[in-house]
Each structure stands twice: as C-alpha cells, then as structure tokens.
Amino acid sequence: MIKIIIERRIMPGLEQEYEQAAREAMRYAMSAPGFISGESLHEHGNTEHRMLITLWRDLASWKEWERSSEREIVMQALLPLLAEDERITAYEHP
Numbered sequence: 001m002i003k004i005i006i007e008r009r010i011m012p013g014l015e016q017e018y019e020q021a022a023r024e025a026m027r028y029a030m031s032a033p034g035f036i037s038g039e040s041l042h043e044h045g046n047t048e049h050r051m052l053i054t055l056w057r058d059l060a061s062w063k064e065w066e067r068s069s070e071r072e073i074v075m076q077a078l079l080p081l082l083a084e085d086e087r088i089t090a091y092e093h094p
Contacts, residue, residue, distance in 0.1 A: 008086045010050060
C-alpha cells in the first residue's frame with residue numbers, strides 16, 4: 001500500500017467553494033481502481049491550508065488515477081480555487 005499526501009493552499013474566502021469541489025473529487029476517487037481510503041484535513045488555525053491523505057493499493061493505481069480523465073475533470077473545478085500548485089508526495093512503509 002501507498003499513501004499519497006496532497007497539500008493545497010486555497011485562495012482566501014473560497015473555502016466553501018473548495019469544500020464542495022473537494023467532496024466531488026473524493027467521490028470520483030472512491031470509485032477509482034486501487035483506491036482504499038482518504039481523509040481531508042485543514043491546518044489548525046489556517047483553513048486555507050489543506051491536506052488530503054489517501055491510501056492506494058499501489059503506486060500504479062495512484063498514477064492511473066492521477067492521469068485519468070475523471071481526475072482532470074474534477075481538477076478543473078479545484079484549480080481556480082488554489083493559491084498555488086498542489087504538492088503531491090507518495091509515502092510507503094519501509
């Protein structure tokens with residue numbers, strides 16, 4: 001299994017719009033082959049800094065989702081709400 005950590009910074013005042021778009025993105029991801037689970041967090045005291053922690057069967061499953069047309073569609077709704085590019089990091093157990 002592999003964990004994918006996605007960090008996002010939302011433009012000030014767009015938190016509610018982001019929440020709606022992020023829920024829709026998670027709904028799509030949940031049906032992706034290899035997706036196991038996911039959670040969304042925001043930094044204590046800073047709702048503009050978000051972190052998604054997703055668990056995938058393997059890196060290939062994540063890469064397939066990352067390049068999918070479904071993710072491209074949901075990202076079209078998310079990208080205008082971000083203050084900067086998202087940062088994606090993959091973690092695995094040693």
